[in-house]
Amino acid sequence: MVSLFGGRIALVTGAGGGIGQAISRILARDGARVVVTDINEKELRIQSSSLINPNDHLALHLNVSDSSSVKSVFQETKNHYGNYPVLLAQAAGITRDNFLKKLDEKQFTEVLDVNLKGTFLVQKELITHLEESGETGAVVNISSIVAKHGNMGQGNYAASKAGVEAFTKSTAKELGKNGIRVNCVLPGFIDTEMIKTVPENVMSMLLYVTPLKRMGKPEEVAEVVSFLLSDKSSFMTGACIEVTGGLSV
Template sequence: MAASSRLISRLTLVTGGGSGIGRAVCQRFASEGASVVVADRNEESANQTLELLSRDHKGQGHLALGVDVSSKDSVEKLVTSIQFMCLSCFLAAPPSVCVNAAGITQDEFLLKMEEDEFDKVIEVNLKGTFLVTQAVSKALVSAGAVKGSIITVGSIVGKVGNIGQVNYSASKAGVEGLTRTAAKELSKFGIRCNCVLPGFITTPMTDKVPEKVIDKLTAVIPMGRMGEPAEVADACAFLASDDSRYITGISIEVAGGLFIG
């Protein structure tokens, strides 16, 4: 539940907004007053998210667009389109908030994983985060924006690894490193970059996991349950708002205490 209207007049781009964590982020941001661009490779899913977004704040407008985050041309077209589309009160403006939530899994044991299974996950999760972060930050700098917030969605397994996810773990470790470097480079332009590290969250990705595996996972989570997408969205909303205006280059774990050091 949104506790405030911290994001009024913020134009926000959310990749992977068609489902799971990305959809929850779109809903949370809209409830706090942001105008949201829902971007997803699956345009049907993006439009389904669009229908769920609140429009209770004056001047608020939302939009759904297709994007393949692993394609530079597709990402650049997306950001250019946003700047030259009239979205409610916004015209010719880049998004001041960006949440990189697009991601995929192709799980397999290291000894059995095919090269293309590794490459595809890296292309979407890591390269995609790079391309979107680069395009949005370039647009903000060119527009002379005084501030911006770029949020990346990593994973707790990027820190500790996970059996059967050598590609996913590597991609998410890379996302965290990318975020810290981007924070150092972009701070002088007023752009903050932070990373959220979800633990095991109930999403379409985890729907594929057998129930007995879920039971084993929840048994080792100190809080005793899987997380909800909305709980990750809560952290993203904080990092997007001025409540975190002096925070950049950090990672917030949303994992129920999993892998506490």
């Protein structure tokens, strides 16, 4: 089997969560050396050891909303491999759901700090090193279908993910001249821990209006991410691909 990535270094944020775990597994399967990062160190160790060729990979604690933490992860990666990452999959994300009248400033700010500010900080650090070295690279940011349509009780989350989509398109325009591609994926309702907070009656309604009549699997998102990071998508940048089972059709 031909390796898609040939040992290129890929950084995955949010690698302790369902989609991030799946992305890490698929990238390792496809021949990347994966730097799995998350704020949850226990989940990281489990995740790293479960990847194919576990000695090829590195597990590092990362708070994406803290610029010093971001810089530290890139330096530790360089110290370990001798090079910085050239591929980036940003799956770090949180929810703090509440209706507008009950949503407080802390809940709103926490979600934007992780989901949007974190996307900015990590991508900026990657780009800085890519441009210094003259290497090309690829980024995939994880947005959400909620970014396009909104969702009751998720004003903060929807706003953060809409920002990720806009940030992806803007930076794709900036970075294309340097051979750096930036795309994003908009998952629908995927079978992860995050989805378990959705009330059963709401989930039934969502499945009813989803043409494929089921939730997605994390691996189905991860396969698209791998494609977008690989040279198979070499003429794609600024694209935002929905993986929703047809929810928005």
